[in-house]
Amino acid sequence: MADSSKLDKTFDPTAIETRLYEAWESEGCFKAGRAPEAEPYTIVIPPPNVTGSLHMGHALNNTLQDILCRFERMRGRDVLWQPGTDHAGIATQMVVERQLAEQGNESRREMGREKFLERVWQWKEESGSTITRQLRRLGASCDWSRERFTMDAGLSKAVLKVFVTLYEQGLIYKDKRLVNWDPGLLTAISDLEVEQRETNSHLWHFNYPLEDGSGHITVATTRPETMLGDTGVAVHPEDERYKDLIGKNVVLPIVGRLIPIIADEYADPEKGSGAVKITPAHDFNDFEVGKRCGLAAINMLDQHAAIDLSDEAFDTMDRKDEWHGLDRYEARKNIVATLEGLGLVDKIEPDTHMVPYGDRSNQVIEPWLTDQWYVDAEAMAKPAIEAVKSGATKFVPPNWDKTYFEWMNNIQPWCISRQLWWGHQIPAWYDEDGNVFVAESEEAAQAQAGEGVALTRDEDVLDTWFSSALWPFSTLGWPDETPELARHYKTDVLVTGFDIIFFWVARMMMSGLHFKDEVPFHTVYVHALVRDEKGQKMSKSKGNVVDPLEIMDKYGADALRFTLSAMAAMGRDIKLAESRVEGYRNFATKLWNAARFCEMNDCFEAGEFDPTKASLPLTQWLVGEVARAQNAVTTALEAYRFNDASNGVYQFIWNSFCDWYVELAKPALQGADGVAKAEVQAATKWAMDQALRLLHPFMPFVTEEVWAKTAQRDNHLMLDVWPNFPESFINEAADAEVSWLIAAIGEIRSVRSEMNVPAGAQVPLVVVGADAATQKRLSETNAVLKRLARLADISEADAVPEGAVQTVLGEATFALPLADVIDVDAEKARLAKDISKVEGEIKKISGKLGNQGFMDKAPEAVIEENKARLAEEEARRDKLQSALARLG
């Protein structure tokens, strides 16, 4: 059923995108297993937050994955692009809590765990399809029949298995140590979830009186309020100012506790007063100092980061009720005021320092002593480091492995427990004495504990990234030994932004190696961050967010995809300017109109074209151009050079095919030579089909539409075959012919334009000094030359006519006799400028050739090339000089 309807004059993406996507999906084009004999190709999607919506980073990330998947699918691989979503513990729980508050509902704690979780699941069901619908909008060719969610049954089973196994292997353990405590969310978070923000504050200098009454020592601090928990004052062992004080005690003001002055290299003599108060329970560095020097860690904050003086250390403190329960910042003010009243404030300096914030909650984080579950990341990192060292997994671009090593070599225990409700509940049960039983089910835990022992389950859930870390194998069915797991693990390439190398990539490496004994992917392609036009990180608060959905509505998904791909050069951020998207929308239109041209010239009805049997220089040249483009795009994609690949196909279609081939083909297509016409028609269709194939991974919609509209096809373009042409398709002789023709047209156009010959005017061309080859070319290309250079006729002569503008091509001089129009002075100036340009080149090249060192050491080919160029330029200069001389 050949579609005989004419293509519309412009291409309307919105009208076709949904229709095409639905057709692909409903016909199973995205499904893995279509080619059971073929080599599998596997990518797991970085699972977006289930309640999120598509931002520009997703658009880039998924466009690149889709390009790879479509490319490999066309190359015959059995592609599985495994999709799914992440439960995103903190983020999702926060969203639902906010909703409850906005709707005036009872709060999470009032509702209770069970009811709240029901509510979250309900929200997940409502909003979970938003992001996957948006991915479809982008054209993502995921196998949706295999969609997974980090909290679905299968993946939860994997989580249990991993937790229990690691626990049994001693790689997961419970420990009491300082954690990053979020006093707003009331949960611990991992180091990675803490953002250090530069903050303007003060450095307070307090005088702590010496016990012996001999004076005081001045300590400098950024956190006055934690002084209540001080258990020491540290000075540098080499610091002459304080050497005599080491070992003495000071009386901690307000509290009255005696605390020692100790020597530790942590105290920086350059900073503040050189003496620093040590609060082991509320500062990570102080905790270490305390451990080294045997200082107690006294807790003085509650979970809300309010002052809590219930520790027995405060039993003897005067007026402690005035402090107990105060908010930390209130306490800070009061402490400073009280010390001022006591005359113990030495000075207060403005100071800028880093303050830790929760990346989700925006709360100032408190180091706080709690019991939490940890993964022994150091042990698990070892094989993961080795795997990258050995090249089992490669980063592209490779410099990211430095970042990876840097972090992995200094990895800290990973705090995996969260005091949240939304997530995988930790499979640990406690008896009344606090003994812990870790098992995959309550029954198994009970069996460990013994019949009749009352057990309570650990209330905490796991860090979201704990389940994400299993994604490459849990989505394939692990712990069951499914056929998919056997076939698709390890996966091929992971495509991700550098911001989650630590959060995700490193942890997948660790868990993959531990549980599957093999890396999860052989390549990690790390792409840039998308920023706004000015290079600023996009954020809602800055109001500079470019919404990919709006862009797609305006320009189409193809245009957005192509823009992102064309700008995805390695190692650099993408500054997205809307003008680029507009330009690539125009590119889609260009392709569309090229197709219309082919249709109007009956190319799609033409017979088969055998590229090895092309007989005309034009079609031979075209075959070579297609082969070159195919090779450029393929090579670039194999190397993940998305920008080169995009530019390659862009240049081929716009410059080679539309600007030159189509223009050069017009005389034949509209001419009387039936044989030539038939060959050109067939070649045009063939080249157009190759163009559609090469562009399809980048612009799937417009290419599929053109494919369907222009000929009787028995398949979708997305399931068609990626072209692969041999070097022999490039025909040097044909290249030379067409290059000469292009150069001739260019020279004439240029000289016409510069001499202000009206663009519409048909002028005669007189060629002087043409050799036999040029004479032959002139006669063979007469029609097309006249057409594209707008010539009235072409003749040859022995001498340049009076009053002609001239230009030089090879051995021949092209003259346009324009006696009545010509401005002799302008023409002289133009030629003089040309000559000086050429002479500049000649000087450069002859300088090189005159250099003995160059002649001795440069490769022969380079020397020959320079000699040839010199000869060419000299000949050109001579021709131009005689042209100038002729003007008198």
Place this chain on the structure above:
RNA sequence: GGGCGAUUAGCUCAGCGGGAGAGCACUACAUUGACAUUGUAGGGGUCACUGGUUCAAUCCCAGUAUCGCCCA
């Protein structure tokens, strides 16, 4: 403080040991043309700076300056 990266046309950015490129913007011209979401032609660069290696440096090396990101 440690690490990584950047500096090339007015803007956004490719490139790279041997003839400085693209897109956009700009200027002029063009409505015969598949396409004005177009075409043709053109202007515009000490490839940040200073040294070094080399027959040859925008490219490699060292340093300087400026800017950015990550980690502490």
